[in-house]
Amino acid sequence: MNGAVGPARTVFVLTGAGISAESGLGTFRDAGGAWTRLDPMKVATPEAFAADPVLVHDFYNGRRRDALAAKPNAAHVALARLETGLAEQGGRLFLCTQNVDDLHERAGSRRVVHMHGELLKARCTACGTAFAWQDDLGLETPCPHCGRRGEMRPDVVWFGEMPMHLDTIDEALAEADLFVAVGTSGAVYPAAGYVAQARAFGIPTLALNLEAADNAGMFEATRLGPASRTVPAWVEEILGGRA
Numbered sequence: 605m606n607g608a609v610g611p612a613r614t615v616f617v618l619t620g621a622g623i624s625a626e627s628g629l630g631t632f633r634d635a636g637g638a639w640t641r642l643d644p645m646k647v648a649t650p651e652a653f654a655a656d657p658v659l660v661h662d663f664y665n666g667r668r669r670d671a672l673a674a675k676p677n678a679a680h681v682a683l684a685r686l687e688t689g690l691a692e693q694g695g696r697l698f699l700c701t702q703n704v705d706d707l708h709e710r711a712g713s714r715r716v717v718h719m720h721g722e723l724l725k726a727r728c729t730a731c732g733t734a735f736a737w738q739d740d741l742g743l744e745t746p747c748p749h750c751g752r753r754g755e756m757r758p759d760v761v762w763f764g765e766m767p768m769h770l771d772t773i774d775e776a777l778a779e780a781d782l783f784v785a786v787g788t789s790g791a792v793y794p795a796a797g798y799v800a801q802a803r804a805f806g807i808p809t810l811a812l813n814l815e816a817a818d819n820a821g822m823f824e825a826t827r828l829g830p831a832s833r834t835v836p837a838w839v840e841e842i843l844g845g846r847a
């Protein structure tokens with residue numbers, strides 16, 4: 605027995621800030637979220653970085669420190685279990701996250717596609733080299749490769765920049781037999797458009813969210829509640845062949 609319970613599944617999961625909320629990392633558009641306190645155009649665009657790099661570095665240094673101090677929650681752990689369980693059944697999980705923290709990886713997920721980049725990476729705008737990075741970044745930080753100062757930036761995608769891995773994501777979406785969004789408001793494209801793409805492919809869609817997302821009407825099914833409760837329950841159903 606290879607543990608198979610019915611046909612092998614290819615599941616596409618898209619996560620957003622809501623999956624990390626119970627790990628203590630703030631979301632963006634909920635009450636108290638980052639964008640309710642700060643103007644993203646002042647801290648999360650290439651123009652903002654050019655105009656005030658110290659402000660932008662301070663913002664991301666604080667988020668990097670918070671991300672390092674946070675711990676994965678039961679929702680992250682359940683998705684890592686889903687990856688292993690689907691593989692044992694001959695299936696596959698494609699985990700696409702809008703998040704820039706590394707909680708999926710620290711929960712044990714082996715393949716995570718960060719479409720908005722990663723807080724724990726830094727990139728030199730002079731030579732283009734990217735590095736794993738846990739410390740604060742500043743104007744004085746020299747590039748470990750080319751040595752230039754004042755050229756290091758967080759390796760995250762800012763508003764107005766092209767998200768990463770879009771072709772890989774589109775290919776995975778076309779191959780999936782189930783699309784699930786966890787903890788995302790559906791406010792930012794292209795991620796917010798993936799549910800429409802899934803429906804166009806005839807793929808069943810499910811939202812696991814604390815409250816109805818902006819694109820809630822696009823999902824065939826929605827389960828409201830905290831991710832640390834809804835995601836483990838759903839994963840048990842999927843791996844037990846009951847969903």
Ligand code: APR
Pocket residue numbers: 619620621622623625626631632633634637644702703720786787788789790791792812813814815816817829830831832
């Ligand atoms: N469990 C499940 N969902 C939750 C929880 C929770 N504990 N807490 C909040 N949520 C839901 C909220 O209801 C909301 O729909 O998570 C969603 C968070 O929405 P946003 O704050 O808009 O975050 P996200 O959708 O990830 O934003 C997308 O916008 O600013 C950019 O790059 C940034 O990746 C981010 C993108």
